[in-house]
Each structure stands twice: as structure tokens, then as C-alpha cells.
Amino acid sequence: MQSELKIYNSLSREKEVFKPLNPPFVGLYSCGPTVYNEVHLGNLRTFTTFDVVYRYLMHIGYKVRYVRNITDAGHLTNDAGEGVDRIEERAKLEMLEPMEIVQKYTNSFHEVCQEFNILPPSIEPTATGHIVEQIEMVKRIIANGFAYEVNGSVYFDVKKYSEHHDYGKLSGRVVEELLEGTRDLDGQDEKRSAADFAIWKAVTPNHIQRWVSPWGEGIPGWHIECSAMSCKYLGKEFDIHGGGMDLKFPHHEAEIAQSVGADGIQPVHYWMHANMLTVNGDKMSKSKGNSFLPKELFAGSHPLLEKAYAPMAVRFFMLQSHYRSTLDFSNVALQAAEKGFAKLINTYKTLLALKYIKDDAQKVGTEITEVKALCEEVYDKMNDDFNTAEAIAILFEMSKKINSYKEGLISISTLDEETYSRLYTVFVAFIRDILAIDKEEKHDDGxxxxxxxxxxxxxxxxxxxxxxxxxxxxxxxxxxxxxxxxxxxxxxxxxxx
RNA sequence: GGUCGGAUGGCCGAGUGGCUAGGCUCAGCUCUGCAAAAGCUGCUACAGCGGUUCGAAUCCGCUUCCGACCUCCA
Known part of the structure; x- marks a missing residue:
């Protein structure tokens, strides 16, 4: 491949040439799910995006350590005391232990990932397994004067931090506005400013999940887990951090502040954000009632679905758009993708069975040049901020060639052996290893x-x-x-x- | 209200200062006993109004519409 990999960095709002800190090693972190519930299709889009990033980085030769966390500690839906802990809420509803809920939905998440051909990460750390690291980090932030303790809770002091650092640079917030934007909520009096956020939260006596800390029993703040775990496994400074667009603020912004607050180092070199899956133009989300589960999709059992869709067809559908664009879900769009997907997979099978016949007399220079160009272009597209949509367009171009060889419309001997083998290798690699859409459906035996x-x-x-x-x-x-x-x-x- | 992003052909969806996106649909053709598959051909778009430019859908400004975030969210 000729081109260099470029990644759109949310921090600079530009595409930048990717330069790892310690090549050939790459540290990649992406925010995983909170396991209080089933993941829905929108969640899956983000995980698929970073699965392809992970796969592509490995494909081009990097040794990637991919860390994707599981949020299994409950967090209050707001810092102001009356917030709900979704895991405990769910536990009460299902009459289970919080950890049973966590296990149940972690298992379910893993099953869905497998069906979607999403690789397991190198490390999948849990928040509850890293309470110690989180407490240590909170201590460091306090020691540096960027957090304060009130009634057993510890809050990050955004105002203090912003005197020395740029809080809001990732999400484009203006600190003054955040600090002014105080809404008079009850129970907010603990915080010095509405912009402050909890990094350790004291819990009421009837709260089930709780851990001992220097500030009394409580739970870690939501944002601190990613900072603590990325630091532990990827270092204080690492290459890529990804997540959904909706995590940019406050989650990722808080992560930066915490890491800088604790260790004085900007943690992430490249921030990547996957855009939302929409339904009729609206973000898919549980609260809007327009979400559905992967298993409903595969079974076609949801009012929004006209039929059942195969996991790989859906994966292909997602990859046909760029990860930074919103993608609108609809039955017609999915059915169109389904057909295109089938076409590509048929070509893939054709190629696997195709036999190259060497005949130097039949070589055609223009054919060789054309095919070689396609093999290069497909990498150029991926190197351009993982443009799977464009890469797929090239695969369709290749598909025409391959089918023509099979049908004898173009002699396969127009290619020299090297070019044919290159075409074969590249096409197979994209279908199988990079886009990873070749997973066979579970069928019977022979x-x-x-x-x-x-x-x-x-x-x-x-x-x-x-x-x-x-x-x-x-x-x-x-x-x-x-x-x-x-x-x-x-x-x-x-x-x- | 603040911040940011988007409006592309019948549909989905890339991209770009001048050169074919691609897929799906539709029409026709080739192949075929007929189908299916495959290949070929046709359908040529960039919200509106101004501006910059030899040239803009692509850059700038304004207008309209839509969305995301600002609270838990992939």
C-alpha cells in the first residue's frame, strides 16, 4: 500500500497521519457497554466500528493491545442525590443480585458480539475489578488539588482545573458557560459548581453495591473507570481512544481532565468518535422507544422490522456508510444492503473456487494495471480514516472482474500470476479479516x-x-x-x- | 438558548474545486431450453439565494429545514 493511515482526530478536528507512540505496538481503548440491559443495534454500530479499526490495524502489521471495558458498577443517573442506579434498579426488577444482572447481560453482550463477528478485545476489564486503581487515581487527583471531598463523596473541581488546563477542548465547551449554567437542583449543594462531577460517590445505607474507600463506603464515579483502566493497561499516554459520539461530553472530556488531573499527562493521542444509528432521523435510544435488540433483528420480531435480517447482512449495512456519519435504519435500506451483501459473498465463494490458468501469451497489460490499481485503491480508502464505504465500492469493482473471469467473459490469463494472487489475497483479506463479513450462518451438518x-x-x-x-x-x-x-x-x- | 454536525439522483450512501463512487430499484441487451446467477448499456444528482474563481455540488456568507450534545446513553 502506498498511502499512510490517516485518522480523524476529534481533538484537532482534522485528519492526522497515524503515528503510534511505540511502533509496532498500538494501544487502543474503546468504551464498552454498561451491562444493566441488552445492547441494542445502535450500541452495536460503535462496537463494530472499533472492531474494524482493531482488525485493520492488525492487518497492516501493528501489534495492537485492544482494551474494551465492561461497566459493571452502577452509577447514579445524576450526581445530585436523587439519581437512579440502573444496575440496582434492574436487579430489583428481576429480583436478582446486582452481580447476577451484570453477569447475565455481559454474557448476552458476548453472544451478540460473536454473532456479529466482533472480536473479543485483548483485555476486557471490569469496573468492579478495578476499584483499587480507581481509588488510587482519585487520591492522586485530590493530592494535586483538583478534587475535594464532601460528606464522603469526592468531586472533580472543574473550575480549579480550568485555571491550569483547557477543560472542554475535546467537546468544544466553554468553561465559563459550563460554570455559569447552574441549574438550581436540590441536593446539588455538595458541589461547588454545577460543572463539577463525582469521581467517588457516597451511597445510602440500602445501596447494595458498595466499596470501602478512604472517604467511606461508596461507588466510583462513572468517568473514572476508563481513566484508571486505560492507564493501567495502556499507560498514562496511549494511541487511540474510541467511543460513541454521545460519550464525547461529558464522559471523554472528564476522562481527559481526570488523567491530566492525576498525572499531568494528556492521555490520548487520537480520539475517535463513531456517529449514531438513527431511525427516521432520530437517534436510536432506549428512552425514545425506537430501539430494538439484535436478537429481534435476527428474528424479525419487532414492529419496526418487516422481516428477519442475518447478522452479516446487518454488519455489511453498517460498513457501507462511514463511521463518522449518522446512518439511518430502514427496512428498504437494509434489504438493499442484503442484496449487495449476497452479491459480494457469492463473488467471494466464486473466488475461493476459481482456478488461475497461467498463459503468458494471453497477458494484457491494461488488465494487469487495472487490477493492480484496484488492489492499491482499496487500501487507500481504508487508510483514509477507515473509509469502509469506499473500500466496499472497490470490492464491487473487483467483484465484476472476478465474475467475468468465472464466466469466461474475460480470460483469467490476462493477468500474470503475481497480479492474480494479489487480487485473491486482497479480496479474501477484506472479506474475511478486515470487514469480517464471511461468517457462515449456523446450518446443519453435511x-x-x-x-x-x-x-x-x-x-x-x-x-x-x-x-x-x-x-x-x-x-x-x-x-x-x-x-x-x-x-x-x-x-x-x-x-x- | 449555547456548542457542533448534516441537507447528494427513484431509494440507501461515499466523495470531491475541473476527471465513473458503489449498492439497490427500474428499462433494455447478452448468455441460457426456461429460470437463477453473471456481464453490458441506459437513468447523471448534489436544499435555496448570493459571493470568490477561468471553473463549485465541493470554498465563503446568508436563508430554510433536520439532527446530536449541553442529564444516563454507543
């Missing part, structure tokens, strides 16, 4: 293969006798079982619809 072999042999007999009625009857009946028979020049093949 029985179908065997039965179809028998049926097609018998059908060939009647076809040889030009008994088209019998031949078509077999084909029509199989079609009713969603099996498509294709009579090609090289014999008959079949596929599931």
Missing part, C-alpha cells in the same frame, strides 16, 4: 450437501434427456425450500436464499 448432490445428479439425468418439465419441477420444489438451483456452463450449483 447432510444437505449430500442430499443436494444426489438430487442434482438425478436431475442431470432428466436434463440430459431434455425432460425440462421434470427438471423444472425439481428446481421449483427446491426453491420452495429456499434453495436456488443455478445451471451454469460448468454444471449446476445451488445456494440458500
Amino acid at each position: 447432510l444437505a450437501e449430500g442430499l443436494m448432490g444426489v438430487i442434482l445428479t438425478l436431475r442431470k439425468d432428466v436434463r440430459d434427456k431434455k425432460d425440462w418439465a421434470a427438471s423444472d419441477k425439481i428446481r421449483d420444489e427446491l426453491l420452495r425450500l429456499s434453495i436456488q438451483v443455478k445451471d451454469g456452463k460448468e454444471g449446476t450449483t445451488w445456494s440458500r436464499n
Whole structure:
């Protein structure tokens, strides 16, 4: 590949050439789910985005340590005392221990990831497993004078911090406005300013999740876990931090402040933010009631869904847009993607079965140049801030070539061996390792293969006798079982619809 | 209200100061006993109004509309 990898950095609002701190190693952190509930399709878009980032970085030769956390400590929905702890709320609802809730939805999350072909990260740390690290970090922030304790809770002092550092630089907030924007909420009196946020929170006696700290029993603040865990596993300074756009403020902004407040070092070199999945133009979210679960999608069991969709078709649908654009979900869009996806996968299978025939007499320079160019362009597109949409467009160009070789419309010998092998390698790598859309659906054992072999042999007999009625009857009946028979020049093949 | 982002052909969705996005749909053709698949051809768009420029959909300004964040959120 000729081009350098460029990443759009939310911090600078520009695409920057990616320069890792310690090549060939790359530290990648992305915010994982809070496991009080099932993840929905919108959540999955972000995880898919960073899965592709992870896969691509590895593909181009980096040794990546990918850390994606699990938030399993409950956090109050606001700092002002009357906030709800969603994990405990859920625990009461399901009459389970908070840790049972956490385990249940962690398991479910992992299952969904697997179906979506999302790789497990290198390290998947939990917030509750790192209480000590979080407490230590809070101590360091207090020691540096950027936090204060009130009634067993510790708050980050945004005003104090902003006297020395730029709070709001990631999300484009103006500190003065944040500090002025005090809304008179009850129970907010503990905080010196409305902009301050809890990094340790005292809990009421009936709260189930609780840990001992120097400030009494309580729970860690939401933002501190990512700071503490990224620091522990990737260092005080690391390469890439990702997450959904909706985490930019306050979560990521707070992370920067905490890390700088504790250690005086800007933690992240490249901030990446994945945009939202929308439904009829509105952000998909649980509170808006327009979200659905992956399992509903795969089963087609939701009023918004006209039919069931295969996980890989949905993954492809997401990858057909750029991660920084919003992507609008709709049945027509998904069905269009489904067809394009099937086309690409058919080409992939064709390619795996294709045989290269070397014949130097048939070589055509323009064909070789064209195919070589495609192989380079597809990397150029990915190097341009992981533009999967454009990369997929190139794959479709390659697809036309590959199908033409198969159909004999273009002789495969127009390519020299090196170019053909390059095409093969690149196409397979993109489908299988980078976009990772080749996961076969769970089907039966080899029985179908065997039965179809028998049926097609018998059908060939009647076809040889030009008994088209019998031949078509077999084909029509199989079609009713969603099996498509294709009579090609090289014999008959079949596929599931 | 503040901050930021977006408006692209029948639909989805990239991108860009002048050169084909791509997919889906539709029409036609080739191939085929017929289908399916595949290939080819056609359909040429960038919200509106100004400005900069030899040239803008792409840069600047204004207008309209939409969204995100500002509270838990991927």
C-alpha cells in the first residue's frame, strides 16, 4: 500500500497521519457497554466500528493491545442525590443480585458480539475489578488539588482545573458557560459548581453495591473507570481512544481532565468518535422507544422490522456508510444492503473456487494495471480514516472482474500470476479479516450437501434427456425450500436464499 | 438558548474545486431450453439565494429545514 493511515482526530478536528507512540505496538481503548440491559443495534454500530479499526490495524502489521471495558458498577443517573442506579434498579426488577444482572447481560453482550463477528478485545476489564486503581487515581487527583471531598463523596473541581488546563477542548465547551449554567437542583449543594462531577460517590445505607474507600463506603464515579483502566493497561499516554459520539461530553472530556488531573499527562493521542444509528432521523435510544435488540433483528420480531435480517447482512449495512456519519435504519435500506451483501459473498465463494490458468501469451497489460490499481485503491480508502464505504465500492469493482473471469467473459490469463494472487489475497483479506463479513450462518451438518448432490445428479439425468418439465419441477420444489438451483456452463450449483 | 454536525439522483450512501463512487430499484441487451446467477448499456444528482474563481455540488456568507450534545446513553 502506498498511502499512510490517516485518522480523524476529534481533538484537532482534522485528519492526522497515524503515528503510534511505540511502533509496532498500538494501544487502543474503546468504551464498552454498561451491562444493566441488552445492547441494542445502535450500541452495536460503535462496537463494530472499533472492531474494524482493531482488525485493520492488525492487518497492516501493528501489534495492537485492544482494551474494551465492561461497566459493571452502577452509577447514579445524576450526581445530585436523587439519581437512579440502573444496575440496582434492574436487579430489583428481576429480583436478582446486582452481580447476577451484570453477569447475565455481559454474557448476552458476548453472544451478540460473536454473532456479529466482533472480536473479543485483548483485555476486557471490569469496573468492579478495578476499584483499587480507581481509588488510587482519585487520591492522586485530590493530592494535586483538583478534587475535594464532601460528606464522603469526592468531586472533580472543574473550575480549579480550568485555571491550569483547557477543560472542554475535546467537546468544544466553554468553561465559563459550563460554570455559569447552574441549574438550581436540590441536593446539588455538595458541589461547588454545577460543572463539577463525582469521581467517588457516597451511597445510602440500602445501596447494595458498595466499596470501602478512604472517604467511606461508596461507588466510583462513572468517568473514572476508563481513566484508571486505560492507564493501567495502556499507560498514562496511549494511541487511540474510541467511543460513541454521545460519550464525547461529558464522559471523554472528564476522562481527559481526570488523567491530566492525576498525572499531568494528556492521555490520548487520537480520539475517535463513531456517529449514531438513527431511525427516521432520530437517534436510536432506549428512552425514545425506537430501539430494538439484535436478537429481534435476527428474528424479525419487532414492529419496526418487516422481516428477519442475518447478522452479516446487518454488519455489511453498517460498513457501507462511514463511521463518522449518522446512518439511518430502514427496512428498504437494509434489504438493499442484503442484496449487495449476497452479491459480494457469492463473488467471494466464486473466488475461493476459481482456478488461475497461467498463459503468458494471453497477458494484457491494461488488465494487469487495472487490477493492480484496484488492489492499491482499496487500501487507500481504508487508510483514509477507515473509509469502509469506499473500500466496499472497490470490492464491487473487483467483484465484476472476478465474475467475468468465472464466466469466461474475460480470460483469467490476462493477468500474470503475481497480479492474480494479489487480487485473491486482497479480496479474501477484506472479506474475511478486515470487514469480517464471511461468517457462515449456523446450518446443519453435511447432510444437505449430500442430499443436494444426489438430487442434482438425478436431475442431470432428466436434463440430459431434455425432460425440462421434470427438471423444472425439481428446481421449483427446491426453491420452495429456499434453495436456488443455478445451471451454469460448468454444471449446476445451488445456494440458500 | 449555547456548542457542533448534516441537507447528494427513484431509494440507501461515499466523495470531491475541473476527471465513473458503489449498492439497490427500474428499462433494455447478452448468455441460457426456461429460470437463477453473471456481464453490458441506459437513468447523471448534489436544499435555496448570493459571493470568490477561468471553473463549485465541493470554498465563503446568508436563508430554510433536520439532527446530536449541553442529564444516563454507543
